[in-house]
Amino acid sequence: MAYLLKGRRRVPIPNSKLSLLTSPVKDRNSLVIPTVTGGCVADPTCDVYNIFEGGPAANVVRGAASNLLDEDSRSFENDDPGIWTGLVNCTTDVIPTDAWHGSKCLEVTSTGGVTYPRGTITSLVVAGDAYTFSAWVKAKNADAVGELMRISLYGNVSSFTHSANISLSALWLPLSVTKTFDAGDTTMYAYLGHSGTALDAEDIYLADGCQLTNTAYPLWFCNGDGTAMTCSVPTANLPLYAGGPFTLIFYVIPAANGDDGVARYLFHNDGTGGSLIRVSKSTTSRVYFDVYDNAAGAKQSYSALLSAANWAAGTPHAVMCSRSATGVQNGYVDRTMFAALNVGAGTGLETALGANCYWGSTSAGISQFSGPMHKSFLNRAITEAEWLAYCDLMEVA
Numbered sequence: 588m589a590y591l592l593k594g595r596r597r598v599p600i601p602n603s604k605l606s607l608l609t610s611p612v613k614d615r616n617s618l619v620i621p622t623v624t625g626g627c628v629a630d631p632t633c634d635v636y637n638i639f640e641g642g643p644a645a646n647v648v649r650g651a652a653s654n655l656l657d658e659d660s661r662s663f664e665n666d667d668p669g670i671w672t673g674l675v676n677c678t679t680d681v682i683p684t685d686a687w688h689g690s691k692c693l694e695v696t697s698t699g700g701v702t703y704p705r706g707t708i709t710s711l712v713v714a715g716d717a718y719t720f721s722a723w724v725k726a727k728n729a730d731a732v733g734e735l736m737r738i739s740l741y742g743n744v745s746s747f748t749h750s751a752n753i754s755l756s757a758l759w760l761p762l763s764v765t766k767t768f769d770a771g772d773t774t775m776y777a778y779l780g781h782s783g784t785a786l787d788a789e790d791i792y793l794a795d796g797c798q799l800t801n802t803a804y805p806l807w808f809c810n811g812d813g814t815a816m817t818c819s820v821p822t823a824n825l826p827l828y829a830g831g832p833f834t835l836i837f838y839v840i841p842a843a844n845g846d847d848g849v850a851r852y853l854f855h856n857d858g859t860g861g862s863l864i865r866v867s868k869s870t871t872s873r874v875y876f877d878v879y880d881n882a883a884g885a886k887q888s889y890s891a892l893l894s895a896a897n898w899a900a901g902t903p904h905a906v907m908c909s910r911s912a913t914g915v916q917n918g919y920v921d922r923t924m925f926a927a928l929n930v931g932a933g934t935g936l937e938t939a940l941g942a943n944c945y946w947g948s949t950s951a952g953i954s955q956f957s958g959p960m961h962k963s964f965l966n967r968a969i970t971e972a973e974w975l976a977y978c979d980l981m982e983v984a
Contacts, residue, residue, distance in 0.1 A: 600867040610626070655711055655718075657800040662795065663691045663880035670706030671779050676786075677702045685793055687723045687759045692795035693779070694727060703739075706777045710790045712742070714770040717803035720777050721763040726755040727791035731742065734790055735783035742772035751903045755792055760901060761842045763805035763957070771923040804849055805842055805957045813895040819950075822856065825964050829940050832963040834909040835866060838981065842957040844900050845893025846872040850954040853906060857950050859939035866908050867954065876918040877923060884940050889918050889925035897923065900929075905983045909968040919974055921983050922967075 654661055660669025663681045671679065671693060678696050687690040695704060706871065711718070712952075720740050726732045735752045750764035767898045779794050827833055837853050845868065852951035853874075854866040860881030868874045879886040897920065898904060908918040908925075941950070946962055948955040977983075 593816070624982055626642055633883050636707050637967055639715055648810045653800070655708075655795055655801065659886040661797045662689050663693050664689045667689065668693060668704070670708065670754040670777075670984065671704035673705030673707065673776075675703050676700040677704060677706065679704055682793075685725075685727070687725075687793075689795075692793050695780055695792050695794060697782075697788060697790040699788035700785045700788075703746055703778045703781045704794075706779065708775040708777060709773065711799075712768050712772050712775045713801075713802075714768055714772060716801060717765055717767045718775070719763055719765040719798075719800050719802050720803050721761065721796075721798045721800075721805045722779055722794055723759045723760045724753075724755065725793050726757055727793050728789075730787060731790040731792050734786055734792075736762070736792065737781050737783050738764055739778040740764055741776040741778065742766070742767040742768045743774040743776075744771040746767040749781065751900055756897055759795070760840070761805075761957070765803055766806070767803075771840060783829075818948070820944045820946070822940050822944050825944065827856070827940065827944065827964070829937050830914070832910055832912045832966065832968045833965065834907065834969045835961075836963040836965075836977075837866070838859060838903065838908040838961040839956070840903050841898060841900055845874075846895055846899025848872070851947060851956045852948050852954045853946070853956055853960070854908075855945040855949050856943070858937075858939055859943045863940055864944075865935040866906070868956075872916045873896075873907065874925075875928075878910065878914075878916060879937060885916075888915055888928045890928050891918070891920045891923050891925045893920070897921070903983070905978060905981060907969070907974050907977075911968040913931035915968070917968065917971075922975065922978055924971075 605952055615948050629950060636757050638910055659667040659677060660671065663669070663686075666681045668679050676698050678698065680694045681691055682694045682697075692705070696704065718740065720738060724736055724738075724875065726728060726734070734755050736755050737750045737752045739746050739747055739749045745766075745768060748764055748846035750762045753762060779797060781933050825833075835854055839853075841851075843849065849868075850866070850870050850879040851868045853868070854864065855862065856920060861879065862877065863879050863881070863951060865875065865877045865879075867877075869890075874888040874893055875890045877886050877888045904921055906918070906920055910916050910917070943950070947960055
């Protein structure tokens, strides 16, 4: 059984025996294997899951930036800890189990106190540039569950910038921190774990999927260099057809608060004339569900306002967007219904769809969602009662 962390409480993810056939939503998903497009040296994963079947979080998309860490320092597949040799109050070991990416990860055993392995990077620091360091962490033993953890970047002139603290759990959780380096900074230190409070001796946590990018925002992990990557599903395979009914469900653990001012896409289908169906978080801290009638030059738009309170980093949230056979749109963030912002003069029904649907980014691989995402598609509009029953089942606030 896998668990999600809900406050200080562990919440079980339903196992594979709980399919949509036995849940309040009675339809089975149309599950398909998506196509990964774009370049990446190694093996990024890209999967569409039944939202009730748990499993590993999908590595959905990656933007057009390279992982600046060397192979040993990002995935540990060569039994080498890479740059993570500056050890404070801990010992480390590369282990062949429990990996988030590949088959190996870094095990960190605290000897008591504020604990971290530190890596030193000297050749990449450019004054005024922003760098983002990301990693995935989880508790290895029961003693470490609930302990506070963060990661950090440090400049020899500009000092520390820390990520938010999270509570370690039995689930792999993402952390990221962005820092703009000052004039005079010549050395960057990355802290792979930098416990927010002192750990006890023999508290053990794991780290994997480490990434450093020359960007002001986190990107999905890539074990190498490459261009933008998208996760796409042929529209005909869902099945989604022009003007037809559907429900999109996203169960996510966002890596950033809802008011972080960064555009992030959950779903995108575009074609002639531009976007056709879009579920996205805007720079103005709203999540939008838009359907475009490009032939009439109109769209129907519904949205909900996000904040650090109702869309918190590291906390599970659920989003539902549906359209009925008559074009009636509906949507929820958790139990909050979307408001109608712009109901256009057109029908609100697109006359043709793009060949592919994109999960977690635009079709160009930008404005990507950051964090684990389990997603589902149904070829009908579910009811409010069904959605609230789903929220009860998944313990959505």
